[in-house]
Amino acid sequence: MPKRTDIKRILLIGSGPIVIGQACEFDYSGSQAARALRKEGYEVILVNSNPATIMTDPITADRVYLQELTPESIRRIVEKERPDAVLPTMGGQTALNLAAQLHEEGFWEAMGVEIIGVDIEAIQVTEDRQRFRDLMEQIGIDQARSRTARSLLEAKEILQELGGLPVVIRPSFTLGGTGGGIVWTMEEFDRKVTRGLELSPVHQVLIEESVYGWKEYELELLRDANDNVIIICSIENFDPMGIHTGDSVTVAPAQTLTDKQYQRMRDAAIKMMRSIGKFAGGCNVQFAVEPHTGRMIAVEINPRMSRSSALASKATGYPIAKVAARLAVGYTLDELPNDVTGTTSACFEPSIDYVVVKIPRWNFEKFEGVDEELTTQMKAVGEVMAIGRTFPEALQKAWQSLENGYAGLGGDREDPTREEVRARLKKPYWDRTLQIRNAFRLGASVEEIHDITYIDPWFLYQIEDIVKIERELERRTLDQLDADFLRLVKQYGFSDVQIAYLLQGNVSEEDVRARRKALGITPTFQLVDTCAAEFPAQTPYYYSTYETENESEVTDHEKVIILGAGPNRIGQGIEFDYCCVHGVLAAKEMGYETIMINCNPETVSTDFDVADKLYFEPVFWERVLDIIEHENRHGKLKGVIVQLGGQTALKLARKLHEHGIPILGTSFPMMDLAEERSKFSALLRELEIPYPPYGAARTVVEAVEVAERIGYPILIRPSYVLGGQGMRIAINKEEVERYVRNILKLLPDNEILLDLFLENGIEVDVDAACDGEEVWIAGIMQHIEPAGVHSGDSTAVLPPFSLSEEVLNTIRRYTEDIARRLQVVGLINVQMVVKDNVVYVIEANPRASRTMPFVAKATGVPVAKIGTQLMLGRKLREFREAGLLESKLRGYAIKEPVFSWDKFPEVPKELGPEMKSTGEAIAFVETLTDEHFRRPYAIRNLYLSR
């Protein structure tokens, strides 16, 4: 069936602010869907409250509503826009739930709006545990066995039936599953059952077979209106059942299933999808497999785009969201081409000839007192994906992508002690893959590690092989590295940093690189082609490995490389991906060949049709340099953009500079001047700009001296960190001692900065751009919360609501002076505090800021694009003359932080200099009497702590 012509206008619902469990993967799916639908000639109406998204850009949709995601706002938009259809599968559970709720009210029907891409019935069945169970039973799909007990005696009978401990106890009808959980011992069983029977208002408990430790799998499905179903990707969880899949290390494709097992799973998945409705769209199905018997049970099914479908898209190259959107408007799979090959059909199942590893990224250090054990409740804030020809290579590359100081899976620092490893391995923690490697280093066997972790031995063998290579490296000196062995080492994903550390003698990363190149061992770049090279492919999507043939052809064009922001984390999230995507588009517009380097599978920047070339690679020095050297072989490298990818990209500026690689825009020495506190203070003094008295220290004693000199309260922070990590406000000497000791424990050898804390000051954020001469202020934001609450956690109002014109002029003048003095070419963000009408400058970041997408959305000015084009030589004058710098904002725009407190019930809700919010929403208000302003204003001091 060709596309439908009876619908013309489609409403697409986004997923709102980023929270743990629902992150920027929905910007990826939403913008892909919106672009696909527009290309088909449909009018796309988009609603989302998250300003830091590409999907809410004018480039993505015909009309964008930056409004909150509530039934009321959707109703208002629908009444105004009168769409023919609504596509709710691209915005996570938020969008699905909204669609379901409005359906129950009869709203869609009353408005004549058709739901496409999913059936309401499917949403309901998959959200209702009991209905799902019943349905699965009806279609003959096995599930975890269970039975209800009314007494302890009956419970014991059931226990016997289920084959003994462990089992899961679920008291019936208790709020939020109170009193439930897995039990491992008889004592625990007796206690939990008795207590459960008491707690349950109907005095019943469900005794359920435990699937803890079973192997866990996911399949990604697509179906068209003709009921053709294809499986895009299989994913095997390295971490077995018991850890949320969002917190699990996962691998694609499945590694340890025989074909018969895999096909049985495929059949079951298709049957399950068919049982929940006839809709054309995507589904994610999860299974658990008992390793001894091979028994397979269904865990859940999600009839929408998901975190896993984003991963599956990036892992295979198959654009799932785009195809799902086209299926939703009536196309069938056999009518669509495979965009990757351009010559074959989209109706097929991708085959890959590499291994993909995803590792989640957590931010536990942000939450004091948090329980770091990984459970069925997701805690990760982001993830990285790595592609390698083999599992060990992909695993090491994933560790290089995490950007937490590691250069691979260990082997770059002293090993922890036996006791530490034992304690750490007992329970699943974020660094489990590393602790397994450590255990092998200490002589543990595959059996021992399997007994503790239940991880499939095949994966453990692979890690053991990595350790065997480490041992061989330790026996050799640099000169003893022969080509064959070094190639093998590189094929196992080791970075030059790891090799340098492991070799005998004092060897540097540069020494290893030089030796490697002398031996002719350089990476090759292979294509992600959906078909294991069976057909030629056209998409320029590459990964690096150490093979014998290079597939990334270098053109003669002038090139711009854009460094991405890596994994999402608190303080550096989707905002920077937004900036990168705009950077790419802006450079493309000016005729450059754009090359994107990033490793975050949830992003739009890693969509293969954004940049001219995509390298799905760690934003890790060695890998970045490899790509630069490769691309530098022909044509001209105009330069590398480091201003858009947050601190991740900026951190590589020094090395780029040292290697003589051109950095676009603001020069490295000037960036360094802004980053280096003492130099920057000198600059402020020179410009006669006030700043809070400060001092620097390297020891606790020094810190106390500085604090006593400056006075209290005092702000303490490590240098070169992100999102205020480790930042505290101390009110006396004892606190200074304690905080500084903690920081030095976490970040040894770090310089500690101490600033006088301007109590009850008003915090101001300024985003600006400069072409080296002229400065343009894109937006000034006044925070509602007092200084002391991290700017990322503050409610920011644009334009300022209570600053005098005189103060504002000072702010503008200081911004201009600093930008000019730093010879900024591109973007700059300045943070200030206003106290008693004195404006103090706290810091200046010569790069795109977290608030830039908000400013762009609030004012309607494409700030990221302007910033990028300035870096590439354009002048502000050109934009001004074209009228592009004019703000379209009427009234106020408010940036509201959004937190994920519910994921960490043990952590008290407190705000301080350390950022804790995971996302943000935008609200447009006409006057300050609006609730969006009044509510945060009323409680502005409530949560401030240290």
Added chain:
Amino acid sequence: MIPLLHPTPDPCKLALADGTVVTGIAIGHRGETGGELCFNTSMTGYQEILTDPSYYGQIMMMTYPHIGNYGVMDIDMEAARPMVAGLVVRAFSHRYSNRLADGSLEDWMRRYELVGISGVDTRRLVRHIRTKGVMNAVISSIDLDDEHLVEKARRLPSMNGLELASYVMTEQPYDFCTGPGPRIAVFDYGCKLNILRMFQARDCTVRVFPGYTPLNEVMAWEPDGLFFSNGPGDPRAMPQAIEQVRAAIRTGLPLFGICLGHQLMALALGFKVYKMYVGHRGANHPVKNLRTGRVEVTTQNHGFAVEAESVDPREAEVSHINLNDQTVEGLRFKSFAGLSVQYHPEASPGPHDSRYLFDEFLELVAAHRPATTPQLARV
């Protein structure tokens, strides 16, 4: 090479007839082997592929890098022994993980004296074949002289015009299973076991005859339907089998052919079969059923195909096409009751989307059987 990761790191070489030589590590049996180098893109099911008689005489290169992960299991055999001439992989798993497995792939290869090579850049070789076309190759861990090996590869006979079925077909007729359902006679040119299991699951009585058994001997068994199996080699080099199919058509019994059997049926009607440049080998090929409009994801393993233009519309209609290259994937015959497909509806390895074809064949058989025979329940 690297003793630390391989229990016995013997060097090994793979030489192609065009002069390409790559070095790796020997896996399985130490020795030398030769054949046409082909590849398969299926990510699971290596054991089924290695035992598929259609691959007889070919060197199998798996595009998925990790092979051997889950060991081997008796139930995954598609024939009594491996059928490929050799195995090429990127990263061989000496150690496997699967509680239900009967042993490691390494031991299994040694037991059946199957020669293989690991640690080579399979992707480059696939791209090489894709551009240059399939060619013969030699794997050796006993002769490591490049020139010798290339010369040996060059001397191997071309698959073009090669009859191979007689090497893999059963020597004696045997009964595979008995059931209350129709009696199916199988002409074995190298039949995969899972095809027989498909008939078994549908209650059939199945007798397997050597492919070249004279038709009257087969008819003496009083079959209700005739099946022409898959198998290796060039169908154009099998005039005897083509003649047999013609005779079978004259019996009026319903006929079903898979892969080589499909090609033989096409040739029997005067259609043309050609050798493909690369062939289709994988478990992800989309096939459209033109009668229903539905698409099935199929297992494919063929280097020859029926020429679409040569299909006489009076004799047959093209019932299935490949969505990637529009080649003929299935025929439904008009002058007699019968169907044939180029791909493998029995899968193993591969998706189970196409099993309905066995039901369709058995429907033809049921419709043809005398009314006295009781009708059977479908599986």
